[in-house]
Amino acid sequence: MKTVLIVGHPDLRSSRINAALLEESRSLEDVHIRVLSDLYRTDSIDIQAEQDAIAGADHIVLQYPTFWYAMPSILKRWLDEVLTRGWAYGTGTPGALAGKSLRIVTTTGGAFEGYGPDGLHGWEYEAMLVPLKATARRLGMAWQEPLVIHGVRELDDAGIRRIRNSFHELLTETREEHRPVENLSPFEPANS
Numbered sequence: 001m002k003t004v005l006i007v008g009h010p011d012l013r014s015s016r017i018n019a020a021l022l023e024e025s026r027s028l029e030d031v032h033i034r035v036l037s038d039l040y041r042t043d044s045i046d047i048q049a050e051q052d053a054i055a056g057a058d059h060i061v062l063q064y065p066t067f068w069y070a071m072p073s074i075l076k077r078w079l080d081e082v083l084t085r086g087w088a089y090g091t092g093t094p095g096a097l098a099g100k101s102l103r104i105v106t107t108t109g110g111a112f113e114g115y116g117p118d119g120l121h122g123w124e125y126e127a128m129l130v131p132l133k134a135t136a137r138r139l140g141m142a143w144q145e146p147l148v149i150h151g152v153r154e155l156d157d158a159g160i161r162r163i164r165n166s167f168h169e170l171l172t173e174t175r176e177e178h179r180p181v182e183n184l185s186p187f188e189p190a191n192s
């Protein structure tokens, strides 16, 4: 089982948490890592290279800091450019990512308690993930339980060690929820 980790932090030099998660993932052999800010800080995205990297994977993990309740623009650009029609969807057959799993790992400055109808942010964090869930569904991918790490500014060294361990386990665990392609929702005809 191969995992590709797409890291969508725009500037890891200023990162405490995503940089620590990245360092943790580098200790794992079967995880192929793509740090978008290293690969494409100024250059345009190499769509073929990105498609090749994820086409060969069983699991795709998107890791990013939450910016304005969404993903940073570098990762949105990656999604917009790499998940092309005729490749990821609109093929008349299952697209290139059908049957693979998608997991979100994200960090927030806001505390867990702030995410809810009565909290500072007014919505559960889950609501922020609807566009990504819809994307997974549309592409025939299996959505996996996200790892949302809240209140990261409050994390001390022991807290960072704990989240590194959770992330490590999550990347290595057996994916029992992984569904075979034939059990996924129907794909669309080529002209949709």
Ligand SMILES: Cc1cc2nc3c(=O)[nH]c(=O)nc-3n(C[C@H](O)[C@H](O)[C@H](O)COP(=O)(O)O)c2cc1C
Pocket: 009, 014, 015, 016, 017, 018, 019, 065, 066, 067, 068, 069, 070, 107, 108, 109, 110, 111, 152
């Ligand atoms: C432009 C910007 C927007 C942000 N928006 C949010 C937000 O909507 N919700 C939230 O909880 N934290 C928000 N934050 C805080 C970041 O999520 C937090 O700084 C980040 O997860 C820390 O990770 P790092 O140490 O890897 O940089 C924002 C930070 C920046 C710089």
